[in-house]
Amino acid sequence: MYIPVDCFAKKYTEARDKFLGACQAIKGELLSYENNIDDVNRALVTDIFYLGSKKARNLLVLISGTHGVEGYCGSAAQVDFLRYVPKMDADSAVLLIHALNPYGFAFDRRVNEDNIDLNRNCVDFANKPINKDYQTLMPDLNLQDLDDDSLAHSQKKLEHYRLEWGDRVYEQAVSGGQYTDATGLFYGGKGPSWSHQLTQQLIDEYTVSERQKVIVLDIHSGLGPYGYGEVISDHPPESEGAKWARHCFAVNMTEPAAGTSSSVPKHGLMDYLWHMHLPDKGCYVTLEFGTFAVDKMFALLQQENYCWHNPVALEKRLVIQQQLREYFYPEYQDWQEMVLFRCQQIIAMSLQKLAHE
Template sequence: MTDGYFSDSYAEARERFRAAARGAGAELVSYRNDVAPGPGGEDLCTDTAWLGPRSATKVLFTVSGTHGVEGYTGSACQIALLGDLDANPLPPDTALVLVHALNPFGFAYNRRVNEDNVDLNRNFIAHDLPPGNDEYPRVHPALVPAEWVGAARVAADTELMAYAGAHGVRQLQAVVTAGQWSHPDGLFYGGTAPVWSHRLLREIATAFLPGRARVGYIDLHTGLGERGVGEPIFRGGRDADAFDRARSWYGPTVSRSEDGSSSSTRIVGNSATLIADVLTGGEELTAITLEFGTLPGIEVLEALRADNWLCLRAGVTPEPGAGVTPELRAAIKRQLRDAFYPPEAEWRETVLARGREVFAQAFAALAGHPIGVREPERA
């Protein structure tokens, strides 16, 4: 059953998370986004929960809501983890940090991006020398058509299909999702400076992680891959053994964007980059994205294009404007939410079970019993 875990709004998810954290005896700290208020003018906050001894040498650090609307699922997984601690307490010398709704703006407004149209998971770069994506300008006009219903949309779709036909669908995915730092009105825009959520994650990670011997990092996402499957995608650390270690933790399904084994193509500026940057004292980092598949990739891209067009045309406020009808706005917002937060109970049950499995694997590995290490057989 998924009752009590999955929410219908950011406010409900936050309330449930905080209640679960208090019930588990966690230390709670809230950080208010001072850049943008919520849809009703309310405060938007990222909450952190710490459990376990402050002296712990091993820490599992989990994040939900890096991509706002994806926070519904990440929140549910975190709430379930907190509720399971009674029956499955933390291993000795181990602590747990949960960062809930890292991008509360996107969560509250049902958008993937933040208040600046920035894809947070492309913002963790050296902004004085941003990466290049020379191909993105070729597809940008087709990704951001002048109208969503009409001839301009048809022409844009035709152009994207032509690009995919010439270069392959995987190459189109790589160009669109890698990250771009040249078109603020476009998709997967990485921004020009560290945004509020970026700065906050650095503050939290710096407070909790340096000096620990071993750090497990799990960033919870939805939208890529086979429907309902929770794919562990390798994101670090930086030592030579990190990938093999991740597979010993989570099994042979751990994939890498860089070698084509993942549903994700190579991206630049993801949050695990910051975690690795914070750990400069020889701490062992094992970082993954846990990616839950939802809809076929083309449908997810359509939802992102539609939501981006809607925001450019009429803003994020719920009042219709600039020729956008209430019906079209509602349809686009429903399309975006379904692409990252499917409503079906079966999908949610599968996701919850997989989240619990991966968390258990992480704790076992931190305790010195990764699944890839077998106990010697007894005679």
Template sequence: MIYESYKDARAAFLQAARDRSAAISEHTLSGAKGREGEVLAMDVAVIGESAAPKALLVVSGEHGLEGLPGSGAQLDLLLRMPDPPRDTKIVLVHALNPWGVSHGSRGNEDNVDVNRNFVDFDVPYVRNVAYDEIFPFMCPQDWTDDAVDRAAANGKRVQDEHGGAFLLTGMTGGQRHEPTGTNYGGSGPSWTRRTLEQIVAQHLASSEKVAFVDWHSGFGAYGELFHLCTHAEGSEALDRVATWWGREAVTRNATAFQGAGGALPNWQGMFATFLPGLIPNAAVAGSVIEFGTFPNTEVRSAIMIDRFLRFGRENRSSVSRDELRSRMLSGFAPVDPAWRSAILTRAFEAHQKALEGLAAW
């Protein structure tokens, strides 16, 4: 089941974990409250022996707007998945960005995109100049009925002038110089990053083999799974996940961006690429997996609305702020029962295949 609020989703996750006799730990975000005044926390549930040499890590809610479908997938695993073999444990980390999940925003309490925050902050930041090109039209101060159309037209202009990779790096690559903008990577390690590093050290540092699934939503066909795999071509890790989920599934990143001619952004600060460095003694393989929703233009408009609702000035459109919020939320978590049923079924199958792959590894 996919719940409509962080408060209810968290309660269901914790109850299911207790019913499974999972080992539970709570990591509370101090100094912030949820949309309903609730406590905010990153919760961990571990099924299986703590010293098991193999582990399946499943995380949700890095991008708050995408957290409730990911929470639903984790809950479904808790409710339906048999106990793993004795040499395997399942580590579920729920709501990495609890403020964003609760308040319905992609970023955290400081507008940090925590999936652009896993960078080495000791290395001088090289300004993402592509972001300077897209900021004016992706982050309008006033919202108008033609805001999305104007962004699309300007995006085409930038692509025509600089190429698809430049546009996509500006749109989604990550930036660290505009704190009110989209994909803001922050000026230092976020609470989410620090907490997740502690969790990984506690539960995975002694693991020998780690599979991971990092749940997101937005990219891909409606109701289908889209694997956004960051393993390098020709790597052992890519070959391994190809045996779990299919080579075609894990090697089609460029198809996520319609009309970009096969270009990809230069992503910075993603947890999936950072994880292997946190557990250098383990072999690591896995993928970001997206629940497909709508075409890029609609998903992009939801991101634009999110930024406007947090930092914009005046709504001069024909719809209310509440209507804009509903449109934004639907962009990442459609209320359609058929969509929700489909993605939970497919998420369960993805978890099963990862566990089967671990067993054979």
């Protein structure tokens, strides 16, 4: 079966143009929110498209670009959906949030303009979590240089911790979120980011808590087997959200808290902001598309992070930035086809549950 992949883009501006073009071809409400950053001379915009009645009791939310450079797959899935909108139940609506982190998308970074990982930014900032294991790893995670000796030394020390602690404890230490190292990896910030505040505004404006049934699909890339779309739920296992998610996605779904996911439990996920406003029949799941090995991702993130916080030759910086982009966005037709097919499948499943359950 051939799946057209022309809805994928090569840069943020092209992705936005494709999204806006697809929106203009059908009836709906289009709104744009610009993130005005003083030292950035380009438009950084999160675009919102609402399809359906404002009074619809059921709502499907499709999010792309929470982790900027991962926005290519989510944007393509949104464009694909808009080009071939399935017949929808009259009491169901769809809200599309395109490029939630427009800065990261535009600059092919995973983080936002303040080095904040949006998926670690939703915590109680008066009582921030403490990641002691990250603090142990911090001297070796934060590279001192990009020469071969520095890279080899870092990898040797980190491999020692991985073998001593085990894969899952090590991954949680590195990527679970930290709130002390503002120039480090997986930083959660000191307060709500621009994207966090916009999300809260949209939750309120689109009356999410007043709906009868809600499913939020946040599309990501970088974890799991190549091309596979894993449905990940970070709801507390005994919560109503977890029960509704299992009902909607059955054996497709994995749960980090239960140890069944390619992801480990993390602090400050965007999920948690939505959780507070969802009805009993409401869930937020991540649709995560695998690419390559996690240790490769950590190594690339280390090098890319160093480039953004230290003087580095432009040529070297561009090479590392391109490698990071290729990790999160493999521009291969087989991967692109797998992404679109799985997104079509999970979106159709979601709309069916909203309409008929």
